[in-house]
Amino acid sequence: MPVNIPPLTPEQLLPIAGVALGIAEAGIKKANRKDLLVMVLDEGTQAAGVFTQNRFCAAPVTVAKQHLAHAAICALVVNTGNANAGTGEAGIQHALATCAEAGRLLGCATQQVLPFSTGVIMEPLPVDKIVQGLPAAVANCKADNWFNAAHAIMTTDIVPKAASKQVQIGGKTVTVTGIAKGSGMIRPNMATMLGYVATDAVISQPLLQEMARYAADHSFNRITVDGDTSTNDAFIVLATGKAGHAEITRQDSSEFAQLQQTVTAVAAELAKMIVRDGEGATKxxxxxxxxxxxxxxxxxxxxxxxxxxxxxxxxxxxxxxxxxxxxxxxxxxxxxxxxxxxxxxxxxxxxxxxxxxxxxxxxxxxxxxxxxxxxxxxxxxxxxxxxxxxxxxxxxxxxxxxxxxxxx
Amino acid sequence: MPVNIPPLTPEQLLPIAGVALGIAEAGIKKANRKDLLVMVLDEGTQAAGVFTQNRFCAAPVTVAKQHLAHAAICALVVNTGNANAGTGEAGIQHALATCAEAGRLLGCATQQVLPFSTGVIMEPLPVDKIVQGLPAAVANCKADNWFNAAHAIMTTDIVPKAASKQVQIGGKTVTVTGIAKGSGMIRPNMATMLGYVATDAVISQPLLQEMARYAADHSFNRITVDGDTSTNDAFIVLATGKAGHAEITRQDSSEFAQLQQTVTAVAAELAKMIVRDGEGATKxxxxxxxxxxxxxxxxxxxxxxxxxxxxxxxxxxxxxxxxxxxxxxxxxxxxxxxxxxxxxxxxxxxxxxxxxxxxxxxxxxxxxxxxxxxxxxxxxxxxxxxxxxxxxxxxxxxxxxxxxxxxx
Known part of the structure; x- marks a missing residue:
């Protein structure tokens, strides 16, 4: 059983203005299981991320890195039950097909969607089931859905992992909420097996990328369950810019430091939860x-x-x-x-x-x-x-x- | 249970002229258990060895390295039940006291004895029990005692590990016999947790040292059970020089190659036995x-x-x-x-x-x-x-x- 993780309640998780989350049961590996998550982002949201350094990185990791570098991101799609890793060129096509269908439903380009997968390695992704499940996930989208989202990305996890914190920046309240999954194949190198942190802070993308790297290095990159670095690790930080304070544009500003501290604190709390829920953990x-x-x-x-x-x-x-x-x-x-x-x-x-x-x-x-x-x-x-x-x-x-x- | 290790019989193990082995029950950790081995070497025996690279190397490893570098070796003493590792200066004194008593009984100097220990780490060596057990072990010494010796060095090993091979060199039959122990904390780096190979071949010490290094690199240094490099690893090769062929003095000779191949084959067989008897191994x-x-x-x-x-x-x-x-x-x-x-x-x-x-x-x-x-x-x-x-x-x-x- 997990070591000292207090029960999670929906009320603990503060919504982030500009982020809506929807889940569905796509039947990817098992029936009657929430296994598909869509996160829809308002226009103007900045996205940053760090990914696994495993050379056998999963197809969705390859695609997500390319999309993140070249487009404004409007949505994330996460499936459990299949990692779409060790799947060669077909895996890339499956990840792109997932992005294309999500983009069609949401009215944005394929390149504006980031795909993520977690589960068994070297089995073909059942992309048809994901495509069929996406409309229900999109229809389910709402801001106060972090609790269900944390459940929808679990694999061998016993408990869901999520945390929220607030900080005052430029006279405004800024909120940071994150979810993560992972319990085995945990020895992240540059990121972990799926962590998502969102904030309504106003910040430029290059600075957000710096912050994502720093937060990963002081949280997910400091944990290990079994020494196995996953093929699918990804840690994403989203900033919707809705909090109303002046944009953070300098890394040496006190506002940057405050936000970085808060984002890192949420990431570290999530990372420690992964260890507390490490496969078979008692200590x-x-x-x-x-x-x-x-x-x-x-x-x-x-x-x-x-x-x-x-x-x-x-x-x-x-x-x-x-x-x-x-x-x-x-x-x-x-x-x-x-x-x-x-x-x-x-x-x-x-x-x-x-x-x-x-x-x-x-x-x-x-x-x-x-x-x-x-x-x-x-x-x-x-x-x-x-x-x-x-x-x-x-x-x-x-x-x-x-x-x-x-x-x- | 061990994976495919055929039962060992005393007859399989060929004596080496110039080597006598004796065992005793010294009660080091448990009563009624063979836990002490003495190997007595005829004058003129060459000894070579490689040892663990663990920085917390055991006291007997430190002492054995010094003795091997400075004296003609006349005996080896091995105890199980206590590793005499992580024992500081007291551990060194205990290892030296063991050598001194063996030397006194056998009529040689402290520096001519190599000590070895295996068992639990960071507990004081019960040196009094070893000193009290040594006379019985010396009295038990005989050439056809390899079978019992293989048993006396076991810890969590389920089965004893030993092997013999013969090769023709310069018209003479040369015999190589070895024993080893180990089943957990196995990821040797330069040697394994106690392996001893003896031969009656005639060879100079520098060449024997080369051969020990080569044999270790192609046997014990290629195995791993759990990735934990022990504090006590030691692999010793002894050559008594009794086989009657002309001394091997050149590394590029065919005689050197033949002997090296045979010594390495015995070492590899022992090393694989350690994996087959790896803690909990089924494959x-x-x-x-x-x-x-x-x-x-x-x-x-x-x-x-x-x-x-x-x-x-x-x-x-x-x-x-x-x-x-x-x-x-x-x-x-x-x-x-x-x-x-x-x-x-x-x-x-x-x-x-x-x-x-x-x-x-x-x-x-x-x-x-x-x-x-x-x-x-x-x-x-x-x-x-x-x-x-x-x-x-x-x-x-x-x-x-x-x-x-x-x-x-």
Missing amino acids: FITVQIEAGKDAGECAKVAYAIAHSPLIKTAFFASDPNLGRILAAIGYAGIDDLNVDGIQLYLDDVLVAEKGGRAADYREADGQRVMNQAEITIRVVLNRGSASTTVWTCDFSYDYVKINASYRS | FITVQIEAGKDAGECAKVAYAIAHSPLIKTAFFASDPNLGRILAAIGYAGIDDLNVDGIQLYLDDVLVAEKGGRAADYREADGQRVMNQAEITIRVVLNRGSASTTVWTCDFSYDYVKINASYRS
Whole structure:
């Protein structure tokens, strides 16, 4: 079960002026399941996005990147149940056909629609079902539909993921609302498996793109469930420009900083929800690396710990078998690492220093922290002033169960 | 259960003239368990080894490296139940005390003994129990004791791992016998978690060291169970010089090549046994990457596949959800990879080409191969002439079970 995600209610999610959302049951993989989402954007909305760096990127990712670069976006279409990845040239045609039909229904060009898919890889997209489902999704469009939209993009997710925040900019209230999905194949690199954040802020597209990159780097790009970087990752930020404040045009303005902070906070909340709902997760683990020479080596150590099946299974068992963390630090790839200079903490408990177990460490203290549902692993490298935080979860029987039966 | 390891019998293991092995029950972690091994070497035996590159390397690894560099080796001592890793300065003293006692019993210097430990990390080595157990192990020493030795070094291993081969060199029969242990925390980098190969061949130490490096690179360094590089990996090659042929002194001689081939064959057989007995393994998977630009990029792709929990759980389930393999190829880190040029095979079945599923691929063919206990994943990159093979296993409920309860 997901780790400490409070139940979501429709009222928590604030509408964004200029964004309408509609869902439908297209029967893409299973019957009676909401599996199609359309987001319709008012004219003047700026769109920005970052996408997976997987070389086998999905057809909709290829198409969405092209459309984003060349046209004003009027709609997004998202389907679950099929990733349209590893589908070659036919996949590109299917993604374009989806955009063409959405454009026809909404009165805009194919190039003004961004397509997204998530689900099983290397199976042909049932594009006819999507085309047949689109009219119902468009007819369902309304502003206060974020709650249903969060449900419509789920795959192996147990709970929907959504968040809203507000900030005052230039005397006006600006709202930011986002949804995301993902629970397995999670080790985003530049974006995650479908995250959408919208705001009514007024901002130029180049600055919005900067903000999307920054928010991804401080949220989705800091999480990992299983180390598998998906073929379909995409993180989109939309700004409808309806909030009524003066347009944000400078990256060094306080208004940019305020909005960036709020967008990043929504993205980070969504990203952490993905980890809390990681496949089979029973614990939420924060891996915090401090006093490294640079961010790169901090990340190496953080991911070595966050990806180790031995560490993740020990956390599942609440077993303070913490020597496994030393082993992961040791193989993280820092060649000149002096292990005698490192401190390892579990929450506030000093576990290891001077190359071995700390003199005052008692197993009962380690056990107390291991029994918690939320744990921070803190490694102080004592080599410099860089730091990195990565969020991950444990590794349970249920991860194996979910992924041994995903297609059935 | 281990995948296709035939039962081992004492008769299969040929003695090596100049090597005697003795075991004992020292009660290091559990009572009534063979947990201590002594290997006594005749004068004139050459020893060579490669060790873990984990920066948190175990105290016995540090000591063994020093002793190997500075003295003629007369004995090896191996304990299971405790890794003596992450134990700081006290760990070094414990490893040295073990060597001193073995040396005293055998009439050689502390520096002539190599210590090895395997088991739990970051707990003090019960050196008193080892010292008390050594006389019994020394008294047990005999040449035809490889079978018992293979048992005495096991930890979570289900079956013992050992192999013998013979080769004709300079008109004489040369014998090579080896033992190894390991089943979890297996992703060796320069050696594996305890492998010992002995031969009666006559060869100089520098050439033996070359051979140890080559054999490790083509055996233990090509396997992975869980991607966790151990703190205690060590692979040792011993040559007693009793076979009676002229000493091998040139690396470009046919005698060197013959011996290297035989030593590597024994090492590869042991390494594959470790994967077949990988924690929770139900399948033995060969990952073969061909036609890459260089060996480095082939290895990146091979390990991305071999370490993916999503792929490993699909193989456990015999589910041909093979798009996950494309995803792993895509995130392996080859930036200029053209995915349209790749072919993916499962044994003889062409699964994917031209960026997607092959036109003639039928799920029934994929299912037929997936049902097997031994499967080859073959990826043809079509970028050059380099190739790499890695051996791994699947990821089952039992891996989680074993590692969630390892210390209890």
